[in-house]
Amino acid sequence: MKKWGLKRKFITFFLALMIPILFVSLLIYYQTNVALKNQAIEEATERLSRNEQNLLTVFSTVEAMSSYMIYDRNFRKIFISQKDEMYQPDYQEAMEVIKGYFTFQLISNPYINSILLEGRDGHLVKHGEPVTGNEQELDKVAKEAKGSPVWSNPYQVKSDWNEDKYVISLTRIINDMNNISEQIGIVRIRLDQAELYNQIEVRSQQSDYFIVSDKGEVILHPDVDLVGKQFPDSGLIKWIVDGVEKSYSYQDGESHLVVVKNQLTNTNWFSVTAIDEDKLAEDLTEVRALIGFLIGILFLAGLLFFTFFYHSNIKRILELTKQTKQVETGNLTASVHVDSNDEIGKLGYRFNKMVKTIQKHIDTEYRLKIKQKESELKVLQNQINPHFLYNTLDMIRWNARLENAPETSQLIERLSKIFRMNLNNGKSLVKFEEEVEYSQAYLELQKKRLGEKLDYQLVMEEQLKGYYVMKQMIQPLIENSIQHGFKNLPRQGIIRIHCYRDENQAVIDVIDNGWGFNEHKKNGELRAGYALKNLNDRISIVFGKLYGLTILDSDEGAFLRMILPLLNEDKSKELGD
Template sequence: MWKKISTTFMDHLKVKHKLLGIYLIVTAIPILMVGAYLNYGTREIVLKNSISEAESNVDKLELRLQTIFNRVTSIADMLYINQNMKELLENEYASTLDVYNAYNRYPVFDDFLKYYDEVDTIQFFMTKDMITDSNFIYADSMIKQEAWYQEAVSKRGKLTWVYMTEHWTGNQRLALTRAVYGQSNDLLGVLAIYVSPDMLKSVVEAELHQVFITLDHEIIVFDSKRQHIGEKPSFLVEQPTNLENYVIDREFNSEQVKVNVHHFRPDKSLESTFQVSTLIPIEEVMEEPNQIFSRGFLVIVGALSISIVLIGVFIRSFHKRIQKLRRTMYQVAKGNFQMKQEVGGNDEISEVYRDLATTSQSVQRIIDEVYIHKIKEETWKRKQKEMDFKMLASQINPHFLYNTLEMIRMKAVLNKDPEVAKIVKMLSKMMRSALERTDRPVPITEEIEVITHYLEIQKLRFGDKFTYQMEIEEDAKAYHIFPLLIQPIVENAIIHGLEQKEEAGFIHIKMIEEDKSILIEVKDNGIGIPRDTLKEIQKNMVNNNYHSEGSRIGLHNVHQRLRLYYGEKYGLQMDSIEGLGTTMMIKIPKITSNHL
């Protein structure tokens, strides 16, 4: 019989039915039984642990509250014997100014308010009619009729804890009161030290359950939920015979709760007592175990259903991914290395697909490199031929040009024309410098020399209608700059800014050193540029696809060279006002000979 059942189960049923049956027998039923046992036991344990935890927490709360109240008591003692305060209150003052100065000389409460977080504020209700401020208050007839005032006076210096109204804000606060007497045993007033609600909040804010602090079983002075402050604590045992701690069952806010109560009496408090109570709502505590009990069975039933769905999803996903991998391998085998399909996941199938994709990319990269290499090789050969031609021309043209200019200069000297000789000499130096330069940084001093020759030629050309000024910091001369960056800007200023100006023209070149950069400013007083034209020029300067017209080295080329040589954060900035002139600003990094 067993063999027949085994054979039927293993040989004739489908795989999904076999997996489902094994899952139910081996996993589902044991989980149901164990889950029921654990959930029932958990419900009992949670209630006991909640009561035990509440007991431990209330012990801690009691100790912390004792510390707070004892510090307030210590402050009351120190103020009670404070001679400065008594001297302040007993002295006679001729004017209001004398009273004000006396307050400033004896800041009695400032240190306590500054260094003791347990205190919210301190107020002294004086019997003497003096100036009232935030701390010293004249006890008029209305204040003297207050119950807390009369109780403090009747106890003649004994400490009393009360729940009273703060004089200035009108808020209800827990306070320690004490009558203070002078040297001749006359009443100076009543001291009231208000306990900080924030400090009480900090003591109970980490508690899971609602915590109450009550005074003399009569009034709730603090509620962690701020709902019942100032009310009578109905959840306490009325007039207990002793101060022992206890746990009782009560109904509070229409729900059953367990109340854990601790009594304590602050130091030097003869009559006042405090109660710290934690309310443990039974339904709330048992809500989570009950939910866990219900959800546990739902999860198990859901897991059984989901497992069946997941098996079907797994089989379908596995088949689909295998088919994608097979089709991709077929495309690669046919020579198509552009793999469009993707196989997600991080299992063995996805790893095989990624390895196949890496192989295809490597093959495609090798093909591309061979193709690009051939293109570059052809381009290099063509450029090589052009360079050979230019080198041949460069061997002839410079010598011919230099010799011709030198001949003209000597003719001018022989003909006693020094001005022409000077122009030809500067032009010769400019041409020699331009033709002999490579596309590598040169000392700034060399670039300044070329610009000076150019400006001197222009000055001879325009005569009195053109002047210039160069302001170069000495420290900036120690650096290098790529050639032909400043001269095109100067030339642009003369051609487009000064040639069309009827009045005298002026160019100011300024070079200053900053933290990590050098700023070069070329400023002219030419005709300026209209706003629309200026915007178009600025737009073309940053357009990588824009090309200067003709053979002129335009502002676009200078800006692109700056960004190519130095990086994206460097370049050329342009500003102009029509009729007043144009300012060009070049920003370059500091480059020394050590960085070339």
């Protein structure tokens, strides 16, 4: 190995590292697969036990019902009565009690399809879904049982309500309590196969559950078409009846299944769970992905490690040469990554220090020149400031007064007020009374421009004084009414503005007698355009979706309502003012 080249050594080291990792990863995957399969078999066995207990509970409940009929005097009355006694009061009273009992049982146990009683003289009492079927053989077997309950395999009956269905029934001979050899009636309780399956089955996405007899006849199955017929796989039935293994694997079409069975207590029925191995494999998808990811990362890390060791020295020299050329072109941001203390690393460190020293000297002189230019520009900018504009407007207002033009002076004063409040020292919040004052100044200017075409009413309740509001909230609503609501209006436009408090909210109602929103929509115009949308978005962004603009119904014109939060001085400071 001493005579090997460095490249060969690195390749050998890389393979020696990766092969064991790959082997261990595959072993982990295999063991995980086996463990998951065993876990699924254990869960399936528990599932069979739970379902068996559920089924036995159902059978016990139904048998208890039939036993109750032996001892209850109302049932005995029905069984021993003759047909000509059916209309007597005591018979009718017993029948009412029995009907109530049957109704309670059908409601409490939805798997019970119907109940049939046959009296000693052959008269019938039926309750539940009206069905008919070939049940003579069941009566024969029940008579041979001499009063013991007899359960049937599934058989098909015709329903007067719905389509034909399969039922499993309990048939029992009722004997006289005083003479147990004397038959006084027959009871048959039919169970709906589909409802019974839903009652006892604990659903699973990975497996199917069904019950078959020792003859291979399907007793319960999620596929109703198989109920009452021979199970199509005779090999599986043979294992179910005779097999001693814990589980059985077989192929069903394209599916690979693992089957677990259990014989129901005191019956010739077997409960079976068929686990789909393909669905189990889906649970290993994340494991496979994780193992593949780890192998890929390790392979990539090994490859990078090999490449780094093989090329590190040469690449560092090439990088130093490249950055030196960058400095030659005037790029003083060039630098070399230094990650070692060898000779190449020290050379890179001194190169970086040299470039930084050169850059520092150049930057010092350059920044001094920039600061000098910025100072000159700031002096020029400060020569014109808002105070100059305020003072100029004030000078023009006084000049108008001296020229005996008070109305012009008043208009200039209002414009100056609007301009001053618009700037507001850079603040976004103003007091409500200042916002109303600003809106009134704007309305007066518009009224001067429009003359008799515009009139307004502006009211702010005292409860809002001292609270804050975002500036320029009311003015866009006024502008919307003037520009859209009063355009080509054949009468005087009137705007009514009402600002008031509603619990913890500030409400601004703006009502006009203009065209209204519906009228403009008829004319193909969109009155509530970008201005109102932007205003609503502005409110929602700052305060949340609970606040904003709402269009309300109005008999004449438009009705806009703005809902804002009540902001005291502390809350206004929290918002940045």
